[in-house]
Amino acid sequence: MALPSRWLLLTASLVLGGCPSSSGDDAGTPPPPVDSGTPDAGTDDAGAPDAGEVWDGGAETLEDPGDVVEQEPYSDCTFTPEPGTTLASCSDPALFDRSMCPSGALDGLGASGAYEVRHLATTSPYQIGFTLRLPSDGGVGQSDGTPLLFQDVGDGEFFFGTQFLRKFPTPSFRHLIFAGCSRPEPDRVNGCFAQCTPEGRVMLKGSFTALRPGWGRGEGEASGLKLVSESAVPLAFPVDIYVTKGHAYVVAIGDNTGDGGLAVYDVKDPAHPVLKKRIQLEGDTYWNGAWAKDNALYIASGDSGVIVYDITNPADPQYVRALPGGALNVHTVHVRGGRLYGMAPSSSSQTLMFDVSSALSPQLLERISVPDESFGGVHDAFAYGDTLYVNHTTDGYIAFDVSDPMRVRELGRYAYGDAFSHANAVGTFAGRTIAFEGGEQLNAHLRVLDVTDPANMRLIGRYALRPEYSIHNMVLVGTKLYIAYYQEGVRVLDVSVPPRPREVAYFNTYQNTPPLRTGSEFFSNAIGIRVPGDGFIYVVDTNRGLLILKEE
Template sequence: MAFAAFPFRAVLMGVLSLGIGCSDKPEPKPPPTPVEPWDGTYTPLVELSDWVDRGAFAPCSFTPPSGTNIDCDNPALFDLSQCDTASLDTLEPHGVYHVDMRLTSGQPDAAGFRIPADGSTGTINNQYSWPTPLTRQQLKGSFQLSAKFTLRNRVRQLVFAGCGVTGPGTVTGCFAHCANGKFTSSGTFEAARMTWGRGESESSGGLRLLSETHLQTDLPVDVYVHRQHAYVVSVDDVLSQTLGGLAVVDVSDPNHPIIRKKITLPGDSFWNAVWAKDNALYIASDVSGVVVFDISNPAEPVFVRSLPTGARINVHTLFVEGNRLYAMSPSPAVTGETLVFDISSPLEPVLLNRLVTPDEVSWLPYTHDAFAYEDKLYINKYSTGYVVFDVKDAQNPRQLGRYTFSVDGREPMSHASAVGTFAGKTIAFEGGEGSGTHLRVLDVTDPANIQLIGRYKLRQQTSIHNIILKDKLLYITYYHEGLRVLDVSVPTQPREIAYFNTYRESDRGRTDELLTGAIGVRVPGDGSVYVVDTSRGLMIFNEP
């Protein structure tokens, strides 16, 4: 349930812990809207995949024929005669945008770009290049962007031309790709500025920010709260060449957290997930598997061992249920694997099995996350989909079913989930990671016949990340969309009851990267909600 290892940069400087001012008297909550109890009935929904073809975004085109020898970076090559280009005057000359792209063939693409407010050179980030300086950057009045980069010995160009403004912070237009001086493909786009979407305020539903703690790290990604301490792990930042690691934060007073310690190990600091049980703290490492610390003194973790012993293995996420620790590993096993440990003695995990999911349909067989519930393990296998195993006998796990949501060749991106019981049915709340990924509600009562029964989606240009189910409330860290709290007592109709927009363009370290913003979340039952934002660090809220 943590950060997928995609490169992006967030720069946090110094160690700063501050309480955000708030009144002594909590904001009164609005009376809840009565909801009829769910009786377990539903009508299955049609799977639409993460990217829905909405047709051409704008009435413009790139005029040269495909294969023409040409320099793409020429605004005159776009036909904008049918466009409302005057509306582009309403744009600010800077900002962070994410772009939903549609090739003329109907296939999807995506990109992001950032133009700084100080007028310095901006960057663009897409599947061909990360991140690349812009060679042309103009937003206000004439929306023109271009970049040139080299990939696999080919000099590539990506150019954008705005057609018009279709809503607050939303621009449509056309784009083109060139390679080695030849026009290769083109299409239309819709770009959304990453300010708070849909005219929202900072927060709603009585959700209040109690404190915000900037950590001694650039890229915090996950948090676990245990014995009045928040354990926040971070990954290495390739661009700033700063190391990740563990920050130990005393949260006995959630209004005034105190950083107690910062820990890394030699050559081992890309730490992506964290969990605790009794006196043991487990950390997912990309080089040494599961790192075990003794937290008999919660403020002073003591290194015990890394598991499996003597192995170099990338463990990306963790899940603990009862006396089982599940460690999800994307590599070096080609299709990924899940390591199953007995943690009856928490400081002495015993490896029981290495569960490999048969990969049948995948271009990216990446074991990312899993959720254990009632002797079943629900594994997020990225492009392979959502896979269910019977793990009652760890030595003899059995695959029970799989849900894939590939539509017209567009692959799924299953990333994280939470599972519970509603009206006698087993319901999974599943989300992907990537442009357009969102929440799916699945009836997994019969794993061999999984049904889609509900969904929740915000802007196409943004991505969901982590999911926590507490009673009938679902907490989602939605990257640029911040923290979202849903009432899922009627699973077929997830209903947003509160939110907090953590993302601000002006935050130190904000980039053109899609996977930045609210990323990690825990709701330990102590009255607070703990969120990790990749730029702002540890943010603590009241439970709504």
């Protein structure tokens, strides 16, 4: 796919996106419900008492338009010069025809804050996005960390310019000029834009929408969930969590504010977590996923593959080794039974399969790969029975038979337009094997797939919120699906009737307190989630840290 501009967000997702789909056994205590649901998650308990319906396994196959939806222009205003024209400057407001813009639409607009900007060229269906930040002290704003060329934003005006490096086919800079026109809702500005070379040659033009992050649908902070405790994480960018032995293990990646690593909390009293230890390894600060089995904690490292820690004393993890040896970017980890899977994205793009029957001494069994994969590579995976379901980003959702680790074979895949398959969970409902697949990037959402026959996966249901934000992670416990939905916070769905997921609770983790970091905020807020079976929901928010919730 020749979509160079799309790679702006795709590349960022490999940097910041990706915690493992959650599940696992709790060493030393009676095992909680596994996140894939019970061995038959739908036969006996499908249909909550208030759902008014028990699913019989039947479902219509739905058409899937993909994650690129034909989008009407966001605004009627326009940049008047046509592509190919050369101008003295593209940053003259008079070049934008805003005669049809509603009078006073931008009155009262604040001069500071953050916006998620999505722009759409007249010649392409592909939206491109970035985060616009305008400081409260009146200083120079930024787009994904790059200083703006100019800005005139405030009461009555939304006009600014930025630049980006276009890498294909040869590296060159482009200027983007944005002019606001309308305000369809208080936190959204729509308008038009132009893309020009620094010399003034017009390359593209189109429309845009800019949304200030906040709670959607007129919601309050929470419904059906309450906050039990909140703990800051003393690491740069916290992304994932695993809970076992009365302790929560939070991993983080490094950014401009500091280094990543591991923070260990005693959570035997969830209302009062106690930070017991912080662990960082020199030169190895990209820790993106965590999982545990027995006395072993496995960490996905962007530099060292899978790092093994001994948690015999859960408050004091001890380094054991890094696997499989040498430098390797492992993005996520997943354990089921006696197998550990480590997912390594592009450029290696492989799933490492280990035997962890001896938890502290993993043995590499196989490296699973898909030939001729496109950009992105493997991201996450979920094992269910003898099948490994892999989120293979731009290649879609792929099922592998892993019953014989020496003869792994592909069983089938589900692909959709502009895919960035990111996380998943699988269970059995009414005798059918059902997968919940979450995409990432613009317009991504939850797909409900019947994967009973992996060679013929079918779309049978959907769940989506605002198109600006996407799902990061999910946990399936019985007939409830718990989702970490970035700026949409935590969402709890009743999936007892899989074709019709029904939201039953939520908690908006977003707060209007801008973080210190620069760059995109697309991959922010509710990012990691675990439901270990102790009656609490453990959430990692990139800005707030460790949140412990309870269902009401």
